[in-house]
Amino acid sequence: MSTEGSAVDTLTIEEAAAELERLAKEIAHHDALYHGKDQPEISDADYDALKRRNDALEARFPELIREDSPSRHVGAAPSVTFSPVVHARPMLSLDNTFSQEDVQDFVAGVYRFLGRLPDQSIAFTAEPKIDGLSMSIRYENGRLVTAATRGDGTTGENVTANIRTIAEIPNELPKGVPAVVEIRGEVYMAKSDFLALNRQMEAEGKQTYVNPRNTAAGSLRQLDAKVTASRKLKFFAYAWGEMAEMPADTQFGMVQTFKDWGFPVNPLMKRLNSVADILAHYDEIGLERPDLDYDIDGVVYKVDSLELQQRLGFRSRSPRWATAHKFPAEQAFTEVEKIEIQVGRTGALTPVARLKPITVGGVVVTNATLHNEDYIKGIGNSGERIRPEEHDIREGDTVIVQRAGDVIPQILDVVMEKRAADARSYEFPKTCPVCGSHAVREVNEKTGKTDSVRRCTGGFICRAQATEHLKHFVSRNAFDIEGLGSKQVDFFFENEDPSLQIRTAPEIFTLEKRQQDSLTKLENIDGFGKVSVGKLYAAINERRSIALHRFIYALGIRHVGETTAKLLARSYGTYEAFATAMKEAAPLSGEAWTDLNAIEGIGEVVARAMVEFYKEPRNVEVIGRLLDEVTPAEAEQPVTAGSPVAGKTVVFTGSLEKFTRDEAKARAESLGAKVAGSVSKKTDIVVAGPGAGSKLDKARELGVQTMDEDEWLALISG
Ligand SMILES: [Zn+2]
Incomplete structure (x- = not known):
């Protein structure tokens, strides 16, 4: 176990x-x-x-x-691609500390080991821990001879040729340096270079990189040093291996010497004398993190005196005189540069925080959803406070972001001490930023509750809603048209040429025909080409017949997701039957309305949304044109030939004793029956268990066949 x-x-x-x-x-x-x-x-x-x-x-x-x-041991054995280099002095890793208490214990341990009293002050250095690749670079008589990765700490990989391409690492040291010098430090990729590289990859349609560290590692382990050179890697020196002579007697002095020799060293390194000062510096570096052009994952503390380092020595694998105080892995501070509003298919205005890029949980985060205007104010969906009063999110605020697993990054809180004096509360727009129509928060007629989402009332005149509708229409679970992605939809939507413009779904299917008579050929436009245009037409034509549930889902009716679309397709069988029923249900009463609400899994909110959708003449007109081009197939019924209940509408009522309600329903459906939630003229069979009430009465009143559980079992097994 x-x-x-x-x-x-x-x-x-x-x-x-x-x-x-x-x-x-x-x-x-x-x-x-x-x-x-x-x-x-x-x-x-x-x-x-x-x-x-x-x-x-x-x-x-x-x-x-x-x-x-x-x-x-530390890390992995070297790979076979690069020749091995045995480090003259092993490259060890530091112990990690995670809390203030850990840091206090570390410092107290140093005092105890050395037999010092707290008033016999010991100085420590504190510097950001760069999230890159550790490297050992050896100079003999002032010339770079080898550069090796950490590897397993004892043996690394020889990456000399690649390291020579890094401009920040000198090939030659000034005159008078010791005969043997081994500089250790971190190779990293700047965040700005990482983002630029990803933009380039994206433009070329290639897979983007996850974070700067992995990209730096991949760049360094290229067999072709030219690739490494193109990646603009950088370096910070902070430690050493073998030294023929020691140029200083403190950690701080050594690093300053490296700087004099021409190596980049981290400007945030400080020499401090108390735990309180160390922890204050940790907090400062944490807050400065989003402004740094490199990833860091903590702060490293080292005893400054080299003599004391010597006395403290090592445990089995790490020095007693140093520790790495890690930042919480899933959280980081960063700055909200801007709050932007996105308008979705249903007109919902969703605020998004554009963040200063920061690596959290191993992934670079540049956006966080702000959900809605209440969330920005610190109010949850049920009106409860989710952040303290006045901790509303403003542009320019420093915030704590959290990213856990694949969840979209969230803003947890605002760092009030960092708020600028002139920071203003975010004014949520009352009009759609795309079409200028009024944006309103609907009030639920039943509960009287105001929706937390503000919606654009522009409908079809709203470009954002129209393009999002099209994107939904061609998406994977709807029409699934390959070659018609988000970018292409925008292109066709914005195009003013009548032979290229696509503003509504039916126009997708008339594109090829319109192109035949046009002089503006799609294949001559950047990003298309003859082959891809041919493929696009083929993909479109392949969808001229389509499953009914996909067709219904693609219409983009509010609240009608995939599952609901499948229920509707099964219940109505054909598009004609479905559309007729929706029109007949318009008064929100009568048989069609009752039938719609009787479908198991369809609630009143959904039913209303569908009826409203069909009341809009524009929707009916667009669907009419769509049906000229596309034929929705009849809903597939399970193979149930011979079953006496196939095609029948069944209602279960009262308590069932031989099986659960879900089981009964699944069984009936597998035999081709439709299971409804309430009794109407269209009901064929009512199966009534003990305690059946009004549904049974209604069935008798309507003359619908009724039976008990045993009779039902006999029927379906007969
Ligand atoms: Zn709008």
Whole structure:
């Protein structure tokens, strides 16, 4: 049995041994992905959690520490592509700390180890932890001779040719440097260069990169150094390996020397004397993070005196004189540059925060949804406060963003201390930013509640709604027309040439014909070409007959999603029957209205939306033109030949004893019956269990056949 998640001190020695074995394998697997192939499977936070679990188990059961324990080595073995380089001094990794208490413990541990009293002050350096690739660069007699990755800490990969292409790394050092110098630091890709590269990839229709670190890793491990050169990698020096002579006696002094030798060093490095100052600097760096043009994932603290570093020495795998204080992996501060409004297919005005790009949970985040105007004010969907009073989100605000898993990034809160004196509350537009029509918050007739969504009332005159409608129409679960994506829809929509313009769905199907007589040929337009135009026409023509549920879904009726569309298709069978019923249901009463509401899974809100849709003459006109081009197929009925209930409408009422309501329904449907929620003239059979009430009465009144559960069972098994 897995013991994962059990408290360490409740485990038996056998359980601990088994879990350590599993952890060793799992961590080795993730190390290989992280250091070798550059595409991690889990977040850094999850990885750290595995490592901490391993450490905790080993601390409790030191006798169980394995030969292949993750605590004994750092990272993955080098790959075969690059020749190995044995580091003159191993490249070790730092212990991580995650909380203020951890940092206090670290500092207290240093004092204790050295036998110092708190008033015998020890200086520490504090600097951002760059989220890049560690590198060791060796100079002999002032000339760059080798550059190697960290690899497993002992042996790295020889990437000298690629490192030479990085402009920030000198090939030669000034006269008078020690005979052997090994500079260690981090190779990284600037955020601005990363974003520019992704824009270029996007323009070329290629897959974009996930984050700067993986991209830097991939760029560095190119066999062709020219590719590396094109990626504009950068470097920060912060440590050293073998040194023939020591040019300084403090950490801070060493890094300043590297700067004098021509290496870039991080300007945020400080020398500090107390835990309070260290933690204050951590907070400052955290707030400055979005403005930095490079990713960082924490702050590194080191004992400044090299003599004290020497005395403190190492634990099995990491120095006692340093620690990396990590930022929470799924959260970061950043700045709201702008609040923009997007108008959707149903006219909903959705505010989006444009953020200063920041890497959160391993992914670069540039936008966060703000949902609606109440959310901006800090009010939830039920009117409850989700952020303190006055913590409304404003342009220019510094905010805490959270990204967990694949969820769209959220803004958790505003950092009030960073709010500019002239920051103004966001004024949510009362008109549609696209078409200028009034935008309103509807009031639910039943509950009297005001909708949290503000909608454009422009309908068809609203370009945003019209293009979103088209995009919905061609989307995967609707007409699924390949070659007609979002970009192409915008192109055809905006085009003023009558042989190219597509403003409503039927025009998609007349495009080829209109093109035949036109001099403005699509194939001559940038981004199309003869082959792709041919493919586009083929894809369009392939959809001239289409499943009924796809057709209904594609109409884009509010509240009618895929599931509802399938229910409707099954219930009505043909488009004609469906459309006729919608028109007959217009008065919101009568048989057609009752039948519609009787369909299991269709509520009144949905029913109303459909009827409203068919009341709009413009919709009827567009569908009319569409039906000239497209034939919706009859809804597929399950193969039920011979079943006595196929095609019958059945209502279950009262309590069933032989099966659940869901089971009864599924069984009936599998035999080709339609299951309805209420009784009407169209009902064929009412199956009544004990306690059946008004539905049974109504069935008798209408002369509908009724039976009990046993009779029903006999019927369907007969
Ligand atoms: Zn509009």
